[in-house]
Amino acid sequence: METIFALATARGKAGVAVVRLSGPLAHVAVGKLCALPRPRQAGLRRLLWQGEVLDEALVLVFEDGASFTGECSAEVQLHGSVAVVAKVLQVFSGMDGLRLAEAGEFTRRALENGRLDLAQVEGLADLIDAETEAQRRQALRVFSGALGQRIDVWRRDLVRAAALIEATIDFADEEVPVDVTPEVRGLVSGLLASLRSERAGAVAAERVRDGFEVAIVGAPNVGKSTLLNALAGREAAITSEFAGTTRDVIEVRMDIGGLAVTLLDTAGLRDSVDAIERIGIGRAIERAQKADLRVFLLETEGETFEVEAEPDDIFVLGKADQRPGVTQAVSGKTGVGVDWLISAISLRLGARAASAGLLIRERQRIALQQAIVGLEAGEQLLPSALEFPELIAVELRRSLRALEIMVGRIDVESLLDEIFSSFCIGK
Numbered sequence: 324m325e326t327i328f329a330l331a332t333a334r335g336k337a338g339v340a341v342v343r344l345s346g347p348l349a350h351v352a353v354g355k356l357c358a359l360p361r362p363r364q365a366g367l368r369r370l371l372w373q374g375e376v377l378d379e380a381l382v383l384v385f386e387d388g389a390s391f392t393g394e395c396s397a398e399v400q401l402h403g404s405v406a407v408v409a410k411v412l413q414v415f416s417g418m419d420g421l422r423l424a425e426a427g428e429f430t431r432r433a434l435e436n437g438r439l440d441l442a443q444v445e446g447l448a449d450l451i452d453a454e455t456e457a458q459r460r461q462a463l464r465v466f467s468g469a470l471g472q473r474i475d476v477w478r479r480d481l482v483r484a485a486a487l488i489e490a491t492i493d494f495a496d497e498e499v500p501v502d503v504t505p506e507v508r509g510l511v512s513g514l515l516a517s518l519r520s521e522r523a524g525a526v527a528a529e530r531v532r533d534g535f536e537v538a539i540v541g542a543p544n545v546g547k548s549t550l551l552n553a554l555a556g557r558e559a560a561i562t563s564e565f566a567g568t569t570r571d572v573i574e575v576r577m578d579i580g581g582l583a584v585t586l587l588d589t590a591g592l593r594d595s596v597d598a599i600e601r602i603g604i605g606r607a608i609e610r611a612q613k614a615d616l617r618v619f620l621l622e623t624e625g626e627t628f629e630v631e632a633e634p635d636d637i638f639v640l641g642k643a644d645q646r647p648g649v650t651q652a653v654s655g656k657t658g659v660g661v662d663w664l665i666s667a668i669s670l671r672l673g674a675r676a677a678s679a680g681l682l683i684r685e686r687q688r689i690a691l692q693q694a695i696v697g698l699e700a701g702e703q704l705l706p707s708a709l710e711f712p713e714l715i716a717v718e719l720r721r722s723l724r725a726l727e728i729m730v731g732r733i734d735v736e737s738l739l740d741e742i743f744s745s746f747c748i749g750k
Contacts (some may be wrong), residue, residue: 324394326352327424328415330534331749337403340429342411343749345396345429348420350384353397355418362386370399372414378407392429426748434731435623441731442470449532451750456581457531457676461683469728470681473521477514477694477712478726484510485719491712504705507715511702514722518575518695524680525688530615532683534576534583535672538611540630541620546641549655550620551575551588554665572610580669582676587614616671618664635671639664690729697722 326346332339350359356377360366362384370377375442381400390396401407415421432446433439439447446465453459458681464470487503539547555575573588589607611630613619620641632638643652643659653660682688701718704711 326421327428328352328412328421329429329749330412330426331398331429331443332403334405336405340401340403340408341749342401342408343396343400343424343429344398344415344421345390345392345394345424345432346421347399348418348478349394349395352415352418352421353382353384353399353626356399356414357382357684359384363389365448370411378402378404391438392432393438394432402684427750428748430750431588440468440471442474442687442729444731445687446470446482447750449683451747455578455583458583461528461531461562463680465681466637470687473681474549474726474730476674477517478723480510480514481698481719481723481726484514485716488712488716488719491709492716508702508705511698511705511719515695515698515702518691518698521682522681522688522691522695524678525682525691527675527677527679528681528683529685529688531582531676531679534585535589535616535675536610536614537616537618537668537672538587538589538614539609539618539620540589540607540611540628540642542622542626542628545620546655547620548573548588550641550653550661550664551586551655553655553658553661554586572606579665580673582669582672584668584672587611615675617667618668637664637667637671687729689727693728694722694725 325344326348328342328343328344328349331335331341331343353359356370356372357368358366359381360368360382363386365381365383366415367379369379369380378401381401382397383400384397385391385395387393387395399411401411413422416423430439430444431483434444443466444599446462446467449462450459450466453462484507487507491503539551541547551573555577566704575586577584577586587610589611601625608629617630618634619626619628619630619636619638621638624640638651639660640646640649640652641654642656643654644657645654646652653664655661682691697718701715701722704715704718
């Protein structure tokens with residue numbers, strides 16, 4: 324295994340810059356610049372190379388098996404000068420046996436050395452990219468190994484069920500001493516309930532990770548763009564007293580209640596003879612229907628649109644500044660009702676986020692679905708367990724294989740390059 328090194332912090336001037344090394348020569352390389360501190364104890368050292376002082380840095384070393392990558396590794400915490408970092412990297416690049424790390428290579432080594440499973444790697448990628456509190460919490464749960472631990476419990480029960488069924492195959496030519504069907508049925512039934520519950524939370528987890536979409540729907544000139552600007556805190560959409568100003572869907576990304584939310588300002592819904600406006604209205608209906616939540620901004624109570632409303636959708640009168648005494652109204656122009664609307668959106672989306680499971684990637688959801696399909700097929704065959712134990716065993720092994728794919732134990736080599744390409748160099 325080659326020894327790799329890279330800058331682990333962002334490039335540019337900063338208070339501190341961290342250079343990481345991992346591999347068999349990591350300690351040797353740092354030892355050429357300074358006296359090594361004791362493992363896992365930071366030491367302030369003057370870095371010397373060919374009689375020249377490079378910097379005064381905090382140095383840490385980790386033994387084989389005790390580091391993030393599972394290898395001998397070291398960190399050199401430098402002053403965050405561009406010149407200092409460049410010089411230290413230049414020195415390391417000139418040492419035999421060292422090379423610059425590729426994107427995600429430190430994390431990839433952690434996976435290959437059994438320090439992380441693939442679900443944890445994906446959780447780490449999401450943790451790095453997290454923009455909101457909900458994304459941080461969700462990614463941290465997965466990175467901490469919660470999904471892998473849950474899969475280990477599922478796997479234990481599935482292995483037990485498969486072993487019981489396969490034991491009956493061994494007694495194919497003689498009387499089976501014990502009927503294993505009741506225990507297998509109980510294990511399979513419990514597994515299916517748990518897996519289906521996790522599947523139900525996958526959509527919410529995906530929304531927390533990628534963000535919810537909230538569409539503002541209403542007639543032309545009711546104040547949708549003004550409201551969007553008020554919610555975003557900036558002039559994101561053009562506003563005008565003329566109806567039909569918004570022709571396309573305008574998107575604004577923001578944080579509402581710790582959740583990533585994309586607000587959609589859609590074209591006003593009406594019959595129009597303008598061909599371009601009709602295209603905009605068609606797009607508005609399509610995006611609004613696909614959104615996670617709709618805010619219907621009304622001119623009059625009871626107003627209806629082509630967009631079908633869902634139970635959680637919010638109905639509110641627009642232009643509250645022109646409706647004195649009306650409580651269920653909002654005005655982007657004066658800010659009346661905006662705080663209430665933000666709270667209403669946060670409450671509804673927060674309830675959905677609370678049901679989020681641990682599956683944060685489409686790959687994981689597909690593998691879980693394959694495990695469910697195998698268990699369902701096996702469950703249907705259980706009444707014929709004495710006649711077709713081989714078929715049941717095949718289906719249970721199919722489910723077991725799907726669970727192991729989720730954490731990267733098998734059949735994921737083709738995915739690794741794509742996954743690690745999203746990591747920065749130094750991670």
